[in-house]
Amino acid sequence: MKKIVITGGAGFIGSHVVRLFVQKYPDYQIFNLDALTYAGNMANNEDIAHLPNYHFIKADITDEAHIDALFTEYQFDSVIHLAAESHVDRSISDPLAFVKTNVIGTVNLLQAAKKHWAGHWEGKRFYHISTDEVYGELHNPEEFFLETTPYDPRSPYSASKASSDHFVRAFHETYGLPTVITNCSNNYGPNHFPEKLIPLMIHNILNNKPLPVYGKGENVRDWLYVVDHARAIDTVFHHGKTGDTYNIGGFNEWKNIDLVHLLCEIMDKKLGRTEGTSKQLITYVTDRAGHDLRYAIDAHKIMNELGWEPSLQFAEGLEKTVDWYLSNEKWLKDVTSGAYQQYYQNMYQGR
Numbered sequence: 001m002k003k004i005v006i007t008g009g010a011g012f013i014g015s016h017v018v019r020l021f022v023q024k025y026p027d028y029q030i031f032n033l034d035a036l037t038y039a040g041n042m043a044n045n046e047d048i049a050h051l052p053n054y055h056f057i058k059a060d061i062t063d064e065a066h067i068d069a070l071f072t073e074y075q076f077d078s079v080i081h082l083a084a085e086s087h088v089d090r091s092i093s094d095p096l097a098f099v100k101t102n103v104i105g106t107v108n109l110l111q112a113a114k115k116h117w118a119g120h121w122e123g124k125r126f127y128h129i130s131t132d133e134v135y136g137e138l139h140n141p142e143e144f145f146l147e148t149t150p151y152d153p154r155s156p157y158s159a160s161k162a163s164s165d166h167f168v169r170a171f172h173e174t175y176g177l178p179t180v181i182t183n184c185s186n187n188y189g190p191n192h193f194p195e196k197l198i199p200l201m202i203h204n205i206l207n208n209k210p211l212p213v214y215g216k217g218e219n220v221r222d223w224l225y226v227v228d229h230a231r232a233i234d235t236v237f238h239h240g241k242t243g244d245t246y247n248i249g250g251f252n253e254w255k256n257i258d259l260v261h262l263l264c265e266i267m268d269k270k271l272g273r274t275e276g277t278s279k280q281l282i283t284y285v286t287d288r289a290g291h292d293l294r295y296a297i298d299a300h301k302i303m304n305e306l307g308w309e310p311s312l313q314f315a316e317g318l319e320k321t322v323d324w325y326l327s328n329e330k331w332l333k334d335v336t337s338g339a340y341q342q343y344y345q346n347m348y349q350g351r
């Protein structure tokens with residue numbers, strides 16, 4: 001029986017990873033360890049919280065003593081590490097928060113795994129989830145990020161993720177910790193916090209609010225449906241080569257403005273609005289400082305070596321995402337009003 005601690009499991013991607021593992025592997029014990037920052041939402045795991053192999057632990061990965069005590073208590077044999085400060089705009093206004101969680105928190109987890117596994121690496125795995133942003137930005141349309149592309153982080157967020165990746169590799173090289181890293185492109189799908197482009201646009205279209213497009217909307221992102229990312233994480237967790245790195249992406253590049261136009265068209269149809277209504281909400285605003293021009297992942301390594309591939313076309317994924325937000329208006333309202341932060345208190349009252 002495996003005992004896997006998944007950090008950040010109440011967040012966007014983590015919640016999909018937790019759901020997939022809890023449902024697919026009933027003989028694994030899954031521990032969702034999350035500090036429930038503004039980005040953590042217990043409602044994201046509500047549908048699986050009753051399952052006997054699901055366990056929630058409220059903990060901060062920067063809390064050395066608590067993390068150490070949890071490794072002693074639960075004897076985790078694997079870590080799937082997603083907990084992070086994840087929003088680039090927030091990293092620009094508060095870089096230190098990103099150093100604390102993304103760098104110090106990661107090193108803290110590495111230390112705990114090294115101490116508790118104590119050289120008995122058999123059956124152990126420390127899997128670190130990272131981002132394509134560590135590679136910097138692309139200008140030449142023929143170029144893609146490969147696993148061998150040199151790191152060139154340009155925002156405080158990507159600098160903190162690059163630093164954590166380096167520490168994970170350092171623990172593998174120096175101490176032999178059995179690590180693996182994946183670097184993924186932009187995810188989209190249900191449970192995405194409405195500070196990020198796609199859910200923010202859906203929220204604002206629904207509420208007839210301006211759609212803020214940074215700069216000229218020319219920046220390009222490579223979008224992957226979040227469940228496909230979770231499937232890739234399952235594949236790498238079970239079959240990835242120790243010490244290795246795999247890029248994950250959807251071969252699905254979109255200019256921001258084209259993506260916003262597409263969302264406007266889908267939403268007009270779904271909401272029964274006259275074609276062109278939502279596009280009138282588009283507002284060009286001051287560009288993000290140091291805004292990376294283009295990200296594009298070459299995902300051939302994971303496809304060829306491990307047999308993973310994206311399952312969903314973008315049109316289908318985007319429609320599913322819009323449908324999810326339209327049928328989960330309460331989730332959206334609770335998140336934007338702050339009510340979701342009461343969820344944990346109510347759910348765990350008296351325990």
Ligand code: NAD
Nearest residue numbers: 008010011012013035036037039040060061083084086187
């Ligand atoms: P998110 O912001 O939605 O969720 C982060 C989760 O981590 C939240 O539940 C939060 O409560 C928790 N957390 C934050 N600080 C913590 C701390 N100190 N201790 C314990 N828990 C803490 O993030 P996401 O978008 O789901 O991203 C998850 C991971 O995937 C991150 O490591 C991110 O860098 C990486 N990633 C994200 C994307 C993307 O498009 N969202 C793409 C590639 C990689």
Ligand code: DAU
Nearest residue numbers: 086087088131132133185186195196197212213214219256
């Ligand atoms: O590439 C992977 C990364 O993708 C992850 O590592 C990050 O955690 C995740 O947040 C995401 O980063 P981005 O900065 O690419 O995502 P965001 O949704 O914030 O922005 C997507 C693009 O849209 C980007 O070019 C900025 C632009 N944008 C964003 C917002 C929030 C706008 O034009 N307007 C907006 O209001």
